[in-house]
Amino acid sequence: MKQSNLIWALLLLVGGGFLFVRATTGEMGRVYVSVTEVAPEGANVSWTEEKQVHPKNLGEANVRLSWSRTIGLWIAAFFTLSIFSFLYGDNFFYKLAESIFIGSSAGYAMVVGFWGGAVDLLFRDLMPDFMRATVYPTLAEDATSNLVLLIPLAMGIMFLWRLAPVGGWISRWPLAFFIGITVGLRLIVYFESDFISQIQSTMIPLVVFASDGAFDFWASMKNITIVIGVLSCLVYFFFSIEHKGVVGGTARLGIWMLMVTFGAGFGYTVMGRIALLSGRLEFLFDDWLWIIDPIGKRLIE
C-alpha cells in the first residue's frame, strides 16, 4: 500500500470512528428550531416559521430537532473538510466540493439575477396587475404600467439575441449602449472622488500646530510623509525623463514607498486569511463537533 493511501485510510478510520461515537450519543452536530404558527389577521392563510435556537433550549415548548438543518450542517462540515483536504493533495473529495460549489453558485446567481433584475426591476412596473396577482401581492393597487420599461426589455431581448443562430451582431447595440453608460458614469465618479478629492487630500500643511498653538511634531511628520510619498511614487511612474540624478533618487524612494505599501497589504491579507481559517475551525469545533462552547449555546441554565 502506498504511504499516502495508508495515511488517508488511517485518517478516515480514526475520524469516522470518532464521529460515529459522538453522533450516535447525540453529542454533536444537531440543530434545533423553535416552530411558530403564523396566521395574519383577516387572512385565510397560515404557515409555520422555524427559527434556529441553541441546543440548550431543547425542552422548551415548540423546540424540536430540525433534520433538514442538521443535514445541512453535516454537509457544510463535510465540504469544509473536503476543501481543506486539498492542502494534503488533490483528491476526489476536493474536486467534488469544488464542482458542487461552482454549480450551486452559478444556479443561485442565475435565480437571484432573474428575480432581482427581470422580475423586480422590469416586470413589476411593466405589468403591475399581473405581478400583483402572481408574485407581488403587496404591490400598490394604484400602480400603473411604466411603458418606458419597454426600452430596457427590448434591449434585454437584443442582448440575448447573441444566442440565436443568426443575427448575433444585434447584441452589439445594447452592449455599446451599456459600455457607453458605464464609462460615462465611472469617469465622473473617479474624477470627483479619486482625482480631485485625492489632490485636495494631499494639499495639507507640512508644519502642524495643535489647537493650543504648540508645534505638533508627529502630525507634521505624518503630513510630510504623505506628501513625499505621493510625489515620489508619481515620479517613479513618470517615464518621460530618465531616472538619473535627483529624479532617479526620488524614483528609488518611490519604489521604497510602494514596497512598504505592498508589505502592509500582504500583512493585512495574511490577517484576513487567518481570520477566515479561524472562522471555519470555530464552525467545525463549535457548531459541528461541540468540542468548544464559546457563547454558551449548550450550557444548561
Next chain:
Amino acid sequence: MLNSLINLDRRWIFLAMLLAVAIPILMQVTFPEKVSPMVINVFDAVENLPEGSSVLMAYDYDPASAGELHPMATAFTRHCAFKKHKMYFMTLWPAGLPMVQQNLDILNREYPEYEYGTDYVNLGYKTGLEGVIKLATTNLREIYSSDNQGTNLDNIPMTADLKDISKMDLIINVSAGTPGAKEWVQYASTPFKIPTVVGTTGVGAPALYPYIPNQLVGLLGAIKGAAEYEKYLIGQYPELAENPSAQEGLRRMAPQMTAHVLMIFLIVLGNIIFFQQKRKGV
C-alpha cells in the same frame, strides 16, 4: 539538518499553521487589545450622533468573508441599538441577505424593545451593483418600492417619507469587495458629503486609507479592527462584557497572534537558510 529543512514537505508547514490556529481556539484564550485612534474615530462617528439618528447599514459581504467581517458588523449593529439609532439595512451582495438577517436576529434577541418598521427596516438585496447606490442617493423609490418582505415602503413608518438616502446622518458600510466601500465613497459619501465609516477585509483595507479623513471618517481593518471596536464598545457599554456573542472578534485575535508568530518564525528561518546556502555557494 539544513538539508532536511530545505527539502521539508510544505504539508508540514500547513499542519503547523493548522495547529497554530486550532490550539488557541480549542483553549479559548484571549489576549488584551489596545484600541487605536482610528477605531476610536469610527466609534465616535456612531456615538456622537444624537439618539435616534438615521443610519444606513450597508452590509456588503457574504458567508465567504463572514469570518473576518461579521464580528464588526454585529458590533456596529449593537452600538447603533445602544444609541437607539434608526437603522436601514441593505446589501448589494446576492448572498448578503443571511448576513443582514443574522444582525436582525441580534436586535430581536438582545434588544426586544426595537420594533421592525419604526426602529429598523430591512431593504434587502437589489441587483445593479453600484447603480443601486446611484439611484438610492437620488430617488430611492426607483429601485426600492418595498422592503425585503415585500411590504410597500409607504406602509412602513420609517420609510414612508424617505425619498432618498442623501439625508442619512451616517453610512456604515461593511465591505468584502466590489461593490462595497469604494463604491459607497464614490457614489454617496463624496458627492453628497454623507459621513461614512467602513469596515473592510484585510485585502481591501490598504486601498481605502487614502480616503481618510476627507471622504471617510474612519475605517476598521479586518479582524483586528473588529476586535478593537468590540473592546472599546465593551468599555463604554460594560453590560456587553457579559455577552460572549459580542466578543467574537476578540476571540479571533488569539489564533491571529500564534499564526503570525509562526509566520515570522518561518520567514526568519527561510532567510537564514537562504543566506547559509548563499555562503556555501549553492
